[in-house]
Amino acid sequence: MGSAVALQRAPLPAQAADQQSALEARIRDAVQAAVHYPAAARMMGVTGQARVRLDYRSGVVDDPSLAQSSGAPMLDHAAISAAQTAHYPAPPPELAGRLMRFLVWVEFRSA
Template sequence: MSAVHAAPWREPDDARRWPAAAALALVVEAALIGGVLWYARHAPEPPPPPPMQIVLEAPRPAPKTVAPPAPKPIPKPIPKPMPKPQPKPLPKPVMHHVAPRPVVPPPLPTPKVVAPPAPVPDTHPAMPVAAPAPPAPPPPPAPPAVDLASIKADFEAQLRSAIQAAVHYPTAARLMHLTGKTLVAFTYRDGQISGVRVVTSGGSDLLDNAAMDAVRRAPYPATPTPLQGRSMTFDIWVRFHLNDS
């Protein structure tokens, strides 16, 4: 018996329905793709991330080092005052009143009477008596004491006059109407001058130099005898006046 293969059943419109369905699927797919592309172009931009806040903390101050309190000094114990030893009262001496014994004076010796010896006659011849010596003459009066201070003061006045007479007024100082006085010190010994120097300036070198020149060339008087051989220092003012010749 031969097998009979029955043909599959197909609806009469399947051949026309499949192309239409495929075309619709393509249209839907194209629309989806187009919508995705349009959304991708026109989608709103995501909001920016919130700003980050950076908080800078100030460095904490280092903890203060507190020095430990100094130990209080331990007060020294106050020594208790020692009681002053009280002196023991001395026993009062017992006075015994003794009646004084009467003093009996010794008996006075009886003086013996001695007879003076008889004078012996002088058998030697009498010696002549010498005449008294004349009194010595009185010593001569002592010479009066020498007053060196007075002699030196008088001699200093003579030196001052000699120096002032030897002053030569500088012409330049006279033209500039320079006046004044210079204190000059020097050492004098038997008419020799040394160590001439200005102690107090007269305000100008011209006057000071003229004063020292006058001291060096002045004709000095003779040295008094008590002052001879002595080194003496004098301070003498040398004056400059326009009226002096």
């Protein structure tokens, strides 16, 4: 669902691009695993998805921000909070030290 854009201008070699795609999936999973669905939103049946912008380098995310609102401020806040508290994977050696920007969808669905 999310897409990644390298902030550096040089294109990635094919293997590194594949690894970046795999890393993006792992980052998306890490953020989704950190989601705490607000109890009030759950009780009111509020669902949706918010898109969060992440600047990632070597397993560290700096200042995640809202790229697209879910339409519900409490879900938007929870999405940013999840991005701030997620446990991010280390990158493969070919991507270590590279600054990358990821756009990650964070989903809120009632069970």
